[in-house]
Amino acid sequence: MTTIKDSVHDHIAVEGVAADLLETPPVQRLRRVKQLGTVTMVYPSANHTRFEHSLGVYHLADRALSHLGIEGQQAERVRAAALLHDVGHSPYSHNIEEIVYRKTGKYHDDVDELLDRGEVARVLAAHDLSPSKVAGLVGGDGELGQLVSGELDVDRMDYLVRDAHHTGVPYGTIDHERLVRELRFVDGDLVLDEGNVQTAESLLLARALMNPTVYAHHVARIAKSMLRRGTERLLRETDVTAERLRRWDDCDLLVGLRRSDATSAYARRLSERDLFKRAVWAERQAVPDDLLAADHDAVRELEAEIADAANVSAPAVILDIPAAPSMTESSSRVLVNGEVRRLGEQSTLVNAIRAAGTDQWRLGVYAPAEDSERVGEAAVRELGLDLGGTRIRDVRRGIHATLDEFN
Numbered sequence: 416m417t418t419i420k421d422s423v424h425d426h427i428a429v430e431g432v433a434a435d436l437l438e439t440p441p442v443q444r445l446r447r448v449k450q451l452g453t454v455t456m457v458y459p460s461a462n463h464t465r466f467e468h469s470l471g472v473y474h475l476a477d478r479a480l481s482h483l484g485i486e487g488q489q490a491e492r493v494r495a496a497a498l499l500h501d502v503g504h505s506p507y508s509h510n511i512e513e514i515v516y517r518k519t520g521k522y523h524d525d526v527d528e529l530l531d532r533g534e535v536a537r538v539l540a541a542h543d544l545s546p547s548k549v550a551g552l553v554g555g556d557g558e559l560g561q562l563v564s565g566e567l568d569v570d571r572m573d574y575l576v577r578d579a580h581h582t583g584v585p586y587g588t589i590d591h592e593r594l595v596r597e598l599r600f601v602d603g604d605l606v607l608d609e610g611n612v613q614t615a616e617s618l619l620l621a622r623a624l625m626n627p628t629v630y631a632h633h634v635a636r637i638a639k640s641m642l643r644r645g646t647e648r649l650l651r652e653t654d655v656t657a658e659r660l661r662r663w664d665d666c667d668l669l670v671g672l673r674r675s676d677a678t679s680a681y682a683r684r685l686s687e688r689d690l691f692k693r694a695v696w697a698e699r700q701a702v703p704d705d706l707l708a709a710d711h712d713a714v715r716e717l718e719a720e721i722a723d724a725a726n727v728s729a730p731a732v733i734l735d736i737p738a739a740p741s742m743t744e745s746s747s748r749v750l751v752n753g754e755v756r757r758l759g760e761q762s763t764l765v766n767a768i769r770a771a772g773t774d775q776w777r778l779g780v781y782a783p784a785e786d787s788e789r790v791g792e793a794a795v796r797e798l799g800l801d802l803g804g805t806r807i808r809d810v811r812r813g814i815h816a817t818l819d820e821f822n
Contacts, residue, residue, distance in 0.1 A: 416428055416429065416430040416434065417429045417430070417434050417437065419470060421467065421470060421471065421474070422463075422467070422577075422580060422581075423471055423573070423576055423577050423580055424471055424474050424475075427470055427471075427473070427474045429470070429473065431491055431494065431542070432491050432494060432495045432538065432539070432542040432544060433473055433494045433495065433497075433498045435538045435541070435542070436495060436498050436499065436535065436538050436539075437498070439533075439534040439535050439538060440533070440534060441499075441502040441529050441533070441534075441535055442466070442469065442498065442499070442502060442535075443466070444502070444662075444664055445464060445465035445466035445469055445501060445502065445504070446464050446466040447464070447664035447665055447666060448464060448465045448466075448501075448504055448506060448507070448508060448664050448665055449461075449462060449463070449464055449465075449507065449508065449665055450463045450464055450465055450467070450468050450508060450574070450577070450578065450581075451463070451508070451578060451581075451582075451629070451630075451635075452507040452508045452509065452510040452635075452639060452642075453507065453510055453635045453638035453639045453642060454582070454629060454630070454632065454635045456634050456635060456638045456688060456690070457629075457632045457634045457635050458581070458582040458583065458584075458629070460581055460582065460583060461578070461581045461582045461629075462581070463577060463578075463581045465501045465504055465508065467577065468501065468573055468574055468577055469497075469498050469499075469500065469501050469502075470498070471573035471576075471577055472497045472498070472500060472501075472563075472569050472570050472573045473494060473497040473498040474573075475497075475569035475572055475573055475591065475595055476493055476494060476496075476497035476562055476563065476569045477494055477497075478592075478595045478596075479562055479569060479595045479598055480493060480494070480562075482595060482596050482598065483598060483599065483600070485559070488543065488544070489559065491542060491544060492544055492545075492548055492549055492552060492559070493552060493559050493562055493563065495539065495542075495544055495549045496549050496550075496552035496553045496560075496563045497562075497563055497569065499526065499529075499530065499535070499549065499553060500524070500553045500563055500564070500570060501523065502526055502529050502535075503521070503522075503523040503524060503525060503526040503529060503553075503661075504523045505523065505660065505661045505663070506660070506663045506664055506665045506667060506668040507639075507642060507665055507668065509523075510639045510642055510643065511642065511643055511646045511668075513643075514643060514646055514647055514650070514657070515657050515660070515661045517711065518650065518656075518657030518658075519657050519658055519661065521661075524553050524554050524555075524564065525554070526550050526553050526554075527546070527547065527550045530546035530547075530549055530550050531546050531547075552564075555568075558600060558603050558605075561604075561605040562598075562605065565605060566605075566743055566744055566746050566747040566748070567594070567598065567605050567606075567607065567615075567618075567747050567748075569595065571618065571622075571744075572589065572591040572594055572595065572618075573591070575587040575589055575591075575618070575621050575622065575625065576588065576589060576591055578625065578629060579621075579625065579629075582629055584625070584628055584629060586621060586624035586625050586628060586629075587621045587624070587625045587629075588621065589617045589618060589621050590614060590617060593611075593614055594607070594614055594617075594618070597611045597614060599750075601748075601750065601755050602755070604748050604755060605748070606748040606749060606750055606755055607747070607748070607749045607750065608750055609750045609751070609752075609753075611749055611750075612749050612751065612758070612761055612762060615744075615747045615749050615758045615762070616758070616762050616764050618744050618747065619742065619744045619745060619747075619758070619762075619764065619765065619768055620764070620768065622742075622744060623742075623768045623771055623772060626772070626775065627775045631737070631775070631777075633693060633696065633777070633779065634690065636735060636737075636779060637690050637691050637692075637693070637733075637735075637779070637781050638685060638688075638690055640691075640733045640735050640779075640781060641681055641684060641685060641690065641691060641733065641781075642681070642685060644681065644730070644733060645672045645678045645681030645682065645685070646660070646668065646672070648677050648678050648681070649671055649672060649675060649677070649678045652675065652677040652678075653671075653675050653677065653678075655671060669682055669685070669686065672685075673686075691733060691781035691782055691783055691784075691787075692781065692782065692783070692784050692787045692809035693779060693780070693781060693787070693809045694780045694781060694782045694786075694787040694788070694790040694791035694794060695778070695779065695780035695791050695794045695795060695798075695800065695802075696777050696778075696779055697777060697778040697779075697800050697802060698774075698776070698777060699773055699774075699776045699777075699778075700801075701778075701800050701801045701802050701803075702778050702798075702800060703798070703799050703800075706736065706778075706798060706799075707736065707739065709736060714734050714736060717734055717797065717798065718732045718733065718734050719732075720797050721734070721780070721790060721793050721794045721797045721798070722790075722793075724793035724796065724797055725782075725786065725789040725790045725792070725793035725794075726789065727782070727786045727789065727790060731782050731783055731786050731790065732780065732781075732782055732790055732794075733779075733780070733781040733782070734778075734779075734780055734794075734798075735778065735779035735780070735781065736778055737776060737777070737778070739776075740769070740772030740773055740775070740776055741772075742765070742768065742769055742772060744758070745757070745758055745759040745762075745765045745768075745769070746758070746759060749761060778800075780794040780798075784809075787809065
């Protein structure tokens with residue numbers, strides 16, 4: 416048994432298959448993949464890694480299995496899946512996942528090939544565990560897969576608390592000990608026991624508060640958008656393949672960007688935090704409905720049109736259209752008077768939090784500081800945005816002006 420001191424859960428005892436998996440290269444790579452990607456541009460202390468998070472998920476899964484009375488090989492499969500659930504992550508975590516998916520058809524939880532070969536496969540075989548069954552649990556398959564990937568999974572419980580701890584914000588605080596203790600299975604569904612509607616609501620509220628202040632902070636979104644553009648260009652203009660890139664770590668990607676003439680400017684800007692600025696930051700009601708459905712190619716065409724209208728180079732414009740707000744936690748199941756109910760049907764908070772998600776949604780157009788004014792004006796025209804005469808700018812023309820200039 417190995418005991419590891421953790422910043423969130425204090426001491427974590429790692430034993431059995433998890434202890435052997437801990438030293439395999441795919442798990443060790445997670446030490447070099449930051450949990451929050453470009454959020455470190457906003458919160459300097461948010462340098463925690465996918466490795467730390469995986470240990471936390473393993474710990475909470477182990478606690479949940481104990482409370483649920485699940486033992487033996489079934490339990491070992493879940494422990495293995497909990498520790499391995501993030502080994503498929505690309506560098507910078509979710510930041511470039513869509514790019515990798517477009518090229519490979521695989522998301523981070525498609526881990527079959529990682530578990531089928533090499534050291535991980537050897538360890539699983541030594542513990543009589545099927546790689547395909549463990550991979551299925553990582554993807555949320557079956558009853559026990561809900562513990563690793565589901566509405567009430569231990570993954571979510573760990574990352575909310577861990578992200579709040581390392582960013583220093585108070586919004587992700589949840590009673591994860593109670594959440595784990597109150598889990599139970601009813602007719603194959605993972606639910607929270609009687610008296611835990613508010614416990615389930617805490618997950619919803621924490622996620623809703625963390626989103627605008629941490630996960631979707633505008634600086635993190637700008638840096639993420641720049642990283643994505645650099646990565647796309649790296650794949651397009653060098654011999655680097657998406658299959659190879661998805662097994663890199665954060666440093667590998669930054670070095671890859673730095674070494675190519677086609678992408679070195681992105682690497683410099685990201686390394687020096689010389690980021691683009693907001694030219695437009697538009698609320699949902701200001702954005703035409705058809706713009707929300709624009710796919711990757713359509714977005715690139717719109718960027719080119721904005722650049723042409725603003726008389727700037729095409730790489731100087733980034734159009735960032737987030738997905739519609741989602742709230743998977745609202746489908747969490749809770750026991751109320753002996754009946755399993757979805758949280759969305761039971762909680763009066765759900766609709767308010769859903770509305771808050773829509774209110775927080777923003778379309779962004781980003782450009783270098785010297786181009787942001789022209790790009791913003793062109794974007795409003797080309798995209799048909801109805802901003803009512805106002806828009807947020809990160810570069811303010813009058814910041815060093817005299818009072819006379821405002822008359």
